[in-house]
Amino acid sequence: MLAWLRHSKIAMWGLTIIRLYLGFAWAKDGFEKLTGPKPFDASGLIMGAIKNPVTAPGGAKAFPLYDWFLTTFTNNGHSTAAFSFLVSWGELLVGLGLIFGTLTLAAAFFALVMNFSYLGAGVVSVNPTYIILGGLLLISGFNSGKIGLDRWVTPFLRSKMPFLNNDISVK
Template sequence: MSKKEIIYIKENPVSQFLFSDTRSAIFWLLVRLYVGYAWLKAGWGKIHNDAWIGENGGAAVAGFVQGAIAKSTETKDVAGWYATFLENMVLPNAKGFAFIVAYGEVLVGLGLIVGLLTGIAAFFGALMNVSFLFAGTVSTNPILFILATWLVLAWKVAGWYGLDRFALPKLGTPWSKIDTDD
């Protein structure tokens, strides 16, 4: 049996600083607060809108989905496979999806603002952004998607000024100082 050699490639200084150095945490705090506020505001508005949650719950999602399906045939802004998914999965369950989207946006916003499970919250925010983009809606989704993706990459330091600093070590993802003199 041969012993496999493990080769470690040193990280470049820019990504080392951005994604592993707590000195960049203030930058990520600002990004987190911006993206978190955007999600919290969007979700809060949906929760307090009768067309999303309430007596007419799901009407907003149904209208949005029908518009996206129309875009798939009229302007081709929505891929056929995604229109099929919207028509067969989302539209019949519009009320449930409305609940998931509205409360998901609030949870993503809160997670990012307080810095709790930042990488996971950012991932689900990015997933919602890409879902809206697939449905042919641009708005702020491209910039929020990019920032959320960066927050996922920066999960180790993005929550440093937040609850992650205390929660992640208890969850088995501890930070430790490393020797950078190599």
């Protein structure tokens, strides 16, 4: 299955459809956050996650490390400007990267980081679906960006930075 995802032309077209779907969803959300009538503010989400952490059956915190991270890096929810900036621009840039097929693997990785962050904060919404689709893009490697600018960007970057020539061989 992995070899098919990484080398098949049929998979390449299917991955392009998935990439475009996710790209437009991320770009739309990021664009709305950046151009909305009020600037996007992540403090409500962060305060909710700090005050009401996700709990596992039995009452224990489900994501104690994520709860610690949010509490520590937002000064107990009082300093959320950096997160608001990162979420808005991160969603837009991930979306554009996926739409244009530029640095597709990096965009898919950071999309997954945001999806897992939202899940850690207790927001389920479309995140499980996006995780599955983003994971498919990520494990498909270069094939997920072949119909896009990665067709030219990736070989150029690999010629300038040899450490990027370390593809996993799939048999």
